[in-house]
């Protein structure tokens with residue numbers, strides 16, 4: 001390579017200074033110069049080219065400038081006087097357009113040619129613009145420099161609607177600024193949670209809720225199809241799902257790309273960024289590079305902290321010293337006033353990792369630290385970030401935290417309060433009797449201790465006797481400590497908690513979902529201080545059901561919290577194929593339906609066709625890829641999902657009844673069909689089976705069903721709580737009614753009572769054993785209005801449930817659940833890869 | 838698969854957006870095993886042979902929580918990081934190294950081709 005030997009040049013020709021040319025008057029370029037000057041103020045004659053027509057400023061403070069919290073003057077780092085005093089030539093508003101490594105010169109847009117002995121490339125990055133139609137319209141801006149901020153401010157002056165594409169750090173700061181400036185802001189984010197690279201689901205959810213509370217519209221899982229224009233100007237954004245959002249300005253904040261074009265055309269080694277060594281030297285020893293444009297040990301950075309470290313190494317190297325840069329661990333904060341959020345390190349958890357979670361629902365706090373091998377490896381804090389820097393420091397120093405582990409989550413003051421205090425029990429012991437334990441109910445430590453001494457020997461007894469921890473539950477840990485301190489080993493464990501993720505029982509959780517109007521899984525986990533970040537395979541499906549039941553028509557079902565059968569709307573088999581059972585109302589079918597079933601069995605190569613114990617037909621061995629197609633065929637013949645897979649209404653078995661049978665007293669077949677039509681599609685705590693028999697001979701086996709009807713001459717005997725499964729249980733007689741419509745109402749009311757009160761995975765038989773038949777009877781029969789109220793709630797919820805899931809899948813919903821991602825054929829050609837989509 | 842090679846040719850299997858968090862999708866390998874690729878709620882990606890070490894249940898269909906998947910057939914919990922059965926259950930399914938770069942998912946070719954299903958547990 002024909003670059004000059006920098007060491008030779010360092011001797012200086014005739015004692016003249018070496019010429020250092022810097023491309024980029026931004027944060028890294030100028031900091032590098034400052035660091036060099038601090039080490040050797042006379043070594044270089046420095047020229048800085050800046051594409052922006054201004055002095056160097058603190059780019060990260062553009063957010064407060066946009067928000068109106070700061071003026072441009074406040075964020076200038078180096079004034080013109082600084083350049084002058086240090087003999088630096090600033091060429092601003094003039095971008096460098098080429099580098100000639102043979103002659104060691106750079107040329108600017110205006111034609112200025114500058115020779116260098118050493119060149120520093122600090123061109124930063126460029127905003128990434130998604131290549132959608134309309135991206136070049138007037139009013140589409142990025143968020144990178146002061147000019148962008150000026151454009152946003154001009155748009156904000158006129159008011160109206162703004163769309164920000166991208167719900168990461170930059171996008172949310174832009175949205176915040178624009179909304180403070182009076183615009184109505186919608187944030188469009190591709191991923192399901194905001195700032196997904198920095199936050200876990202729980203923190204992302206809290207952030208979204210807070211921004212929505214402040215009036216922003218946050219659309220997650222939203223993919224931009226097009227920016228709509230009118231007369232060359234932005235008018236709105238169209239999403240791939242067809243939704244349109246009006247906007248007079250669109251801010252693209254979907255990411256950045258290192259600005260490497262100049263380096264690449266000069267022939268330097270460039271991968272994602274300009275490749276540098278540990279001294280920030282590029283593949284040409286005369287050329288250095290620093291900032292967001294570089295790639296060091298495979299990593300490109302997008303935050304300033306690493307740049308400061310890079311600049312120090314660079315300056316050492318450029319002034320004859322040595323301080324190699326070895327990469328940085330980064331942390332993130334969001335600069336939105338009133339929202340405290342911090343994230344650092346790896347919080348993906350898993351093998352050998354322990355999550356320590358603390359939630360304080362009353363104060364809106366979520367904290368999670370991840371510990372592995374007695375070291376802190378990650379932290380996410382929302383609502384209270386005071387300890388962020390302490391955690392970050394522990395993380396960077398890889399400090400052994402075994403001594404303070406118990407108290408780690410409570411923060412530095414607590415954990416470092418010294419030996420005894422690091423034990424939470426000891427810390428609680430040290431509290432005065434007046435100290436408030438339960439904020440919600442104003443219960444002091446003295447009161448809790450008195451309650452315990454008065455005989456409350458379990459968490460539950462404390463809750464019911466003095467109300468401590470009975471509301472939001474965030475003081476549960478403190479109450480447990482007090483129990484342990486006061487009673488030692490005599491503490492009784494309370495009623496079964498839902499699972500290890502919570503200290504609440506099923507009933508508590510259900511009650512609080514309603515009382516506190518919790519409408520999403522992460523909201524429940526936050527409000528009820530879940531001990532794990534995202535629950536487990538046992539609580540997620542339960543919560544999904546409880547929410548679905550509490551908020552019909554409002555709650556959005558969480559597919560990923562459903563067991564495979566309910567997610568795939570078919571029963572998984574031992575070989576991974578599925579069985580398909582179409583509904584056959586009351587067990588009645590037609591030649592047409594049978595033909596369609598037969599055709600489907602042939603077409604999709606069902607390996608077994610079987611009549612089930614529930615009076616319908618099961619097709620076995622269907623591949624997951626074929627499910628939407630077989631459902632489309634069955635739908636076309638008028639059949640819908642039989643929910644043979646669900647914690648839901650299964651079948652309504654009937655017998656032939658009065659229409660044909662010589663003993664039949666009522667139209668049991670007809671009533672069975674009506675019952676099935678009323679109840680199908682309903683999600684329940686467990687599966688639910690119904691049968692209607694035409695006389696006490698009971699051919700439909702109604703007395704081992706969850707709800708069974710025995711027709712008699714004078715009307716209908718209604719039976720509940722039967723189970724033919726693992727533990728055989730005959731039904732209890734609930735009551736007798738005279739008309740079909742009374743029977744249907746009672747059925748609806750009983751189901752709703754069960755839906756609202758049973759625990760998830762508790763069938764009617766064990767539920768009735770637990771609460772007692774008398775209780776169920778009292779709920780339904782004591783108050784003459786009870787049945788109609790419950791039945792009305794059931795019918796209301798059915799409006800939203802009776803929507804055939806097969807039809808939606810057959811029409812293409814959630815298609816990815818049925819498709820392979822791709823297929824990999826390693827042979828014969830190595831790189832043949834076909835994408836399924 | 839502990840000790841698996843982590844260098845070699847990386848196969849691009851498409852954008853990260855194809856798998857939403859908390860879900861998994863499958864990649865059949867001709868002449869090899871079907872691979873399950875998981876996206877956790879914390880936006881990490883993992884890949885395992887899509888066969889539970891117990892009785893070969895399709896792990897891609899399980900519920901994902903933390904970095905564990907619960908097998909849909911008999912609820913064994915399998916670590917996405919190591920493929921190891923958790924708790925009292927014994928067994929391990931091979932993992933395939935995954936890399937995410939610039940929004941795309943890459944799998945290590947060598948591991949894709951050589952990974953074999955575990956023996957079914959007795």
Ligand code: SRM
Pocket residue numbers: 571572573579581610611612613614615616618644650651687689704705722723724725726727763
């Ligand atoms: C297909 C069918 C057997 C048959 O070929 O007839 C069947 C098949 C299964 N039953 Fe059943 N049950 C079937 C009628 C019954 C009946 C008879 C009835 O409904 O009249 C019973 C006893 C009555 C009862 O439920 O009280 C019955 C009691 C069970 C139980 C025990 C439930 C209990 O409360 O103890 C289970 C296990 C469970 O649900 O947890 C079960 C679970 C199962 C599962 C879903 C096992 C599973 O979780 O994968 C089987 C799915 C096979 C498959 O891959 O499709 N199956 N199962 C019947 C489908 C009826 C339908 O059309 O929907």
Ligand SMILES: Cc1cc2nc3c(=O)[nH]c(=O)nc-3n(C[C@H](O)[C@H](O)[C@H](O)COP(=O)(O)OP(=O)(O)OC[C@H]3O[C@@H](n4cnc5c(N)ncnc54)[C@H](O)[C@@H]3O)c2cc1C
Pocket residue numbers: 023024025026027028029049050051052059060061062063094095096097122123124125143144145170173259262290291292293301302303304305307333335
């Ligand atoms: C709105 C906003 C908020 C941010 N908030 C934070 C935060 O809170 N925390 C954090 O750590 N980071 C934050 N960042 C990121 C941080 O600003 C960057 O990491 C940092 O500015 C990168 O420094 P740099 O010198 O590499 O690039 P820049 O600061 O962008 O400097 C590069 C300069 O080079 C100029 N240039 C490019 N090409 C040429 C050329 N050919 N000729 C001449 N000049 C050229 C550019 O015009 C630019 O002025 C934020 C960024 C933005 C935009």
Ligand code: SF4
Pocket residue numbers: none
């Ligand atoms: S009785 Fe047992 S084996 Fe038969 S279908 Fe029901 S669950 Fe399966």
Ligand code: FES
Pocket residue numbers: 889890891892893894908909910911912913
């Ligand atoms: S096959 Fe996975 S648990 Fe049985």
